[in-house]
Amino acid sequence: MTHRDAKPILAGIPLPVMLIDTDYRITLTNPSLLELFGHDPGGMNALTLLRQAPVLAAMDTAIRDGQKGNARFIFNGLSGEVVYEFQASPLTDGSKVTGAVLSFEDRSQAEDSEIIRRDFVANISHELRTPLTGLTGFIETLRTTARNDPDARDRFLEIMENEAHRMNRMVSDLLSLSRVQADERVRPRNLVNVAGVVRSVIATLEGKLKDASVEVATTGLSEEAEVMADRDQLIQLFLNLIENAIKYGGRGKTVHVGLSQVPQDATLRMPAFRIDIRDEGDGIDPLHLPRLTERFYRVDDHRSREMGGTGLGLAIVKHIINRHRGRLKITSNQGVGSCFSVILPAP
Incomplete structure (x- = not known):
């Protein structure tokens, strides 16, 4: 496939994509890649442009070994740090490697969502552990030392009731938050x-x-x-x-x-x-x-x-x-x- 044939194909790909030859020189780019870097890096050496060890190793895997290489590419732009999944796929002519296709897939939103999910699980676990531990302790006390103490029993039951109401409010708020987030784009x-x-x-x-x-x-x-x-x-x-x-x-x-x-x-x-x-x-x-x-x-x-x-x-x-x-x-x-x-x- 010639560059003239490849150019409209690359232009139709929504991900930033570039082609390099075996000398790592950038031979073709698409509009999404120009938007990512803010300029056309055509003719530059990809090693100079990217300069991150895992990314360079992935390109070596494609050019020297003829195998697909993957890496995590971190780009610092005007809007802050963006994480991309970088992939280098070899281009071959028969059994000979003639270059590679380099692509960048934005993974920032997925990584942010995973961080939010982990934090959420940790937070809700902490929020529920405290009242549940208290309830367990009060139940044990009511079964033993406070079994025949009406004043202590009434005091503990009141605290247990308050904790149960708070957990119920938390579950209710969690359901409300979930519904609100589900409708947020509508x-x-x-x-x-x-x-x-x-x-x-x-x-x-x-x-x-x-x-x-x-x-x-x-x-x-x-x-x-x-x-x-x-x-x-x-x-x-x-x-x-x-x-x-x-x-x-x-x-x-x-x-x-x-x-x-x-x-x-x-x-x-x-x-x-x-x-x-x-x-x-x-x-x-x-x-x-x-x-x-x-x-x-x-x-x-x-x-x-x-x-x-x-x-x-x-x-x-x-x-x-x-x-x-x-x-x-x-x-x-x-x-x-x-x-x-x-x-x-x-x-």
Whole structure:
């Protein structure tokens, strides 16, 4: 096959691909390879271009031994480090090796997914081990030393009930997170009045507000603010955020909920509606802000557990907002309070 014949074939391959001769000189490239390196490396020596020992060994395997070679190629581009599976396949003319086809398959997403999966398994194992260990210990105590102690039995049973409820909430949140992630790429297609949703959520939380002696001050919720959305997910989103504001704002404080229209959001590059949920709590150290939406990440692990938190609420919030093509902005001043702003694109 001549280069003239090979060129349209390479152009139709979505992966970055190049051909080299037996001197390792690059003889042909495709558009995807040009996009990867930012220039046409045609005529260069592939050894000079790639310069990673495993990659060079894979090319030697193809050129010298006539066998397929594989390696891990790490490319440092403008968007950071990208991991490729590099493959060198020999080109032959009869029994003679005339060159090799070099291809690059992006494996970053797969590797990131595997890391996330391992971290998730480790986290959920840790989160469940603590209450399960406690429950096992209490059961053993109730069977032995506390068998005839009514006060100890009642105290242990109450703790066991709380731990069981927390595990149940965690399983419920895990299922919610799974459903949200499954729908994340499906854009909502129904017009929903977000102001009405927020009013409904505040009414639902009336009991919790009363128990915590917390007032809600609202602005802009009387206006119509329609967005393309999944109503049930918006309810879940604002329930999470307003419940957090009640829990971490402190007794006797006020939660401020405001809705405003943004003529042109700089990040979304379109008109949007902004819903601010601000508490009057202790605030959050700026060090923690970038990680707040990570699964199981807690600023104060002990306090969060005491309040029944699962560490998944803000992760669910993030994925719901992603599905709605919006963004979440978190600001906080220690000693003053925190503000969680949901910006959703207007239709």
